[in-house]
Amino acid sequence: MTDPVISIRNLSKSFGSNEVLNSINAEVPRGDVIGLLGLNGSGKTTLIETLLGFSPASDGLVEIFGKNSFGDIDNDTKKCIGFVPQSDELMQNISVKNYLNLIAGFYSHWNIKLIERLCAEWNIPLEQRTEKLSVGQKQKLAILNRSWP
Amino acid sequence: MIVLDEPVASLDPLARRQFLKELVDIADDQKRTIIFSTHIVTDLERVANKVWLLKDGDIAVREDLDTLKEHTVRVKLPPNTAIPESFSNDSLIHHRNEQLANILLFTQWTAERHQELEQLIGEKLEPEIFITGGYFSGAFTMKGVLLICRYFLSWQLMLRWFSAVGLFFLIVLPFIYLLYFFASGTFIFNFTVFSPFSVNLYAYLCLIAFPFLSSPLAFRNLIANSQLSLIPNFRIKAGLSLLLFTFALSMLPLISLIPTMNLPINPNQIILSSINIFCAASFYTLLFQLTLPSRYFIYIVSYGLILFVIFLGLLGETIISLLKEPYFASGLALLCITGWVVAISILAKKKTFKAADQSIFNQEFLANPESTWLNNITFGKLNSSAGTLLTGLPDGLGDRLKRAFMVCILSPFIVTIFLMMIGFGRDSEVETLPSFPEFFLIFSFFTVSIGTYNFSNLAPRSRYLWFGVVATGYGTGSTLKAPCFQI
Numbered sequence: 001m002t003d004p005v006i007s008i009r010n011l012s013k014s015f016g017s018n019e020v021l022n023s024i025n026a027e028v029p030r031g032d033v034i035g036l037l038g039l040n041g042s043g044k045t046t047l048i049e050t051l052l053g054f055s056p057a058s059d060g061l062v063e064i065f066g067k068n069s070f071g072d073i074d075n076d077t078k079k080c081i082g083f084v085p086q087s088d089e090l091m092q093n094i095s096v097k098n099y100l101n102l103i104a105g106f107y108s109h110w111n112i113k114l115i116e117r118l119c120a121e122w123n124i125p126l127e128q129r130t131e132k133l134s135v136g137q138k139q140k141l142a143i144l145n146r147s148w149p
Numbered sequence: 150m151i152v153l154d155e156p157v158a159s160l161d162p163l164a165r166r167q168f169l170k171e172l173v174d175i176a177d178d179q180k181r182t183i184i185f186s187t188h189i190v191t192d193l194e195r196v197a198n199k200v201w202l203l204k205d206g207d208i209a210v211r212e213d214l215d216t217l218k219e220h221t222v223r224v225k226l227p228p229n230t231a232i233p234e235s236f237s238n239d240s241l242i243h244h245r246n247e248q249l250a251n252i253l254l255f256t257q258w259t260a261e262r263h264q265e266l267e268q269l270i271g272e273k274l275e276p277e278i279f280i281t282g283g284y285f286s287g288a289f290t291m292k293g294v295l296l297i298c299r300y301f302l303s304w305q306l307m308l309r310w311f312s313a314v315g316l317f318f319l320i321v322l323p324f325i326y327l328l329y330f331f332a333s334g335t336f337i338f339n340f341t342v343f344s345p346f347s348v349n350l351y352a353y354l355c356l357i358a359f360p361f362l363s364s365p366l367a368f369r370n371l372i373a374n375s376q377l378s379l380i381p382n383f384r385i386k387a388g389l390s391l392l393l394f395t396f397a398l399s400m401l402p403l404i405s406l407i408p409t410m411n412l413p414i415n416p417n418q419i420i421l422s423s424i425n426i427f428c429a430a431s432f433y434t435l436l437f438q439l440t441l442p443s444r445y446f447i448y449i450v451s452y453g454l455i456l457f458v459i460f461l462g463l464l465g466e467t468i469i470s471l472l473k474e475p476y477f478a479s480g481l482a483l484l485c486i487t488g489w490v491v492a493i494s495i496l497a498k499k500k501t502f503k504a505a506d507q508s509i510f511n512q513e514f515l516a517n518p519e520s521t522w523l524n525n526i527t528f529g530k531l532n533s534s535a536g537t538l539l540t541g542l543p544d545g546l547g548d549r550l551k552r553a554f555m556v557c558i559l560s561p562f563i564v565t566i567f568l569m570m571i572g573f574g575r576d577s578e579v580e581t582l583p584s585f586p587e588f589f590l591i592f593s594f595f596t597v598s599i600g601t602y603n604f605s606n607l608a609p610r611s612r613y614l615w616f617g618v619v620a621t622g623y624g625t626g627s628t629l630k631a632p633c634f635q636i
Contacts (some may be wrong), residue, residue: 021207022205022206026201032288033183035201044155081150083154084153136160140160
């Protein structure tokens with residue numbers, strides 16, 4: 001309980017000469033729900049991506065569950081992390097139902113009941129092919145095809 | 150841990166709300182961490198308890214939502230006035246120029262900073278406080294009054310006040326009894342171990358001590374409870390708050406009347422009963438605040454039911470003769486409580502037992518023999534073995550069954566016994582010392598309550614369910630009884 005889930009130390013990130021994150025220090029204790037605000041281009045997505053280790057930090061370190069997020073995260077830790085990106089590439093030429101089944105195969109703890117319920121509540125047509133979904137429906141599907149703890 | 154990058158940007162409002170609701174449910178148990186970026190500030194308020202604001206490559210604001218709201222102001226400088234250079238702009242988060250006037254947005258605003266800025270500029274400033282959805286300064290317009298009401302009567306602030314007043318009453322109530330004793334000159338209490346008065350007192354003390362004993366986390370919740378802002382409808386929020394507030398205020402002057410009242414119909418009894426109810430009601434508020442972060446509809450339902458039961462209890466004064474039949478009374482109590490438990494069980498959502506709980510139990514409880522039992526009685530550390538221990542049902546029976554047994558059969562049964570003990574349905578004139586079985590029942594009452602509270606880690610809602618049961622039992626019992634007020 002006492003160890004922070006995420007600790008960010010002196011995190012900097014720049015793209016060429018454009019410095020997006022400038023030496024950020026923060027800790028996230030367990031149980032917090034944090035809303036991230038900022039203007040367009042203020043670095044929200046960059047922060048999230050660097051935080052999760054998708055791209056290397058220019059300087060500094062992020063630890064998730066005590067492990068360096070860039071390279072050190074093992075499979076067990078990964079199971080505890082769910083990530084919904086801003087825009088998601090969905091596979092094409094496949095029905096929503098088959099797509100979800102396919103994704104489920106990648107996770108050891110797929111919460112099938114939750115996904116089924118949400119599909120019904122959010123009116124996602126299961127037989128529809130993914131490329132024919134509307135933008136909003138695609139976003140819903142993108143939210144669903146993560147591993148929900 | 151869940152990380153979401155603008156998850157709701159292209160969803161319609163309905164789906165957005167549904168999605169946020171799911172998110173709230175997931176965040177409900179305080180064990181998962183969620184980070185999400187958004188542009189929709191109202192969403193933020195529904196879900197988040199902390200806010201990070203990115204600016205110039207740094208986290209410019211990093212605060213609890215409540216603190217942020219309380220200490221964020223908008224200051225409009227007089228036309229053609231620049232920001233004084235000596236004034237530190239650490240907490241300046243936004244700066245805009247509008248019709249020659251500088252409009253500045255500050256966080257961490259304090260009275261000192263206000264004075265400092267006024268002195269530097271040499272003019273009076275009126276910072277506007279931030280209220281959900283806008284800034285506000287004009288205190289004397291109708292809209293202003295409404296907005297102030299909305300701010301101060303917001304559900305969460307209201308609950309804090311109400312709880313505070315309730316606690317105050319709980320603490321001073323024994324002194325009120327004493328005051329009455331000195332004013333009237335008659336000794337009306339029987340301070341035996343098991344007189345109704347002392348039982349009342351025990352119940353108060355236990356209710357106060359109970360959450361402290363059970364869950365430090367719940368108290369962290371109390372301090373940083375921002376999830377209560379989840380109630381979406383401002384009208385419901387304001388209306389209920391106003392109602393509670395009026396109720397609370399109307400009770401206050403009554404205390405001063407107690408010692409002087411000497412009327413034939415003896416309103417003392419009613420007044421003291423009302424205070425009793427108020428104390429109990431306040432305490433329920435506190436308990437629900439501790440235990441019910443997001444399910445506002447259950448909140449309202451429970452609250453309504455409790456008040457209903459209590460008023461039934463008041464009404465019961467007139468049909469008390471009927472209720473004095475012990476079997477009728479306890480049967481009725483059992484029926485009420487079971488009905489209520491069933492009703493709330495239907496509303497409450499079931500959660501499945503997780504293997505993670507088992508491992509936590511094994512690691513932190515069994516592997517640390519030197520840690521005391523009490524240290525382990527906290528959220529999230531007891532599991533189905535505790536359920537076995539408390540219900541006596543075999544290990545293999547499944548947690549849901551045990552839980553169901555606990556909340557639907559064992560708890561109501563024990564509450565009923567408790568009700569009978571504090572005199573519900575018993576002739577109040579009769580004062581006896583408790584027998585061994587009664588002591589045993591009191592003991593199991595608290596054991597089970599502590600157990601249920603932790604057991605509820607598996608089903609977050611059964612913890613307030615239990616509180617509700619205790620509260621209803623206590624409220625009904627003490628109200629119907631009002632034994633120490635017989636003058």
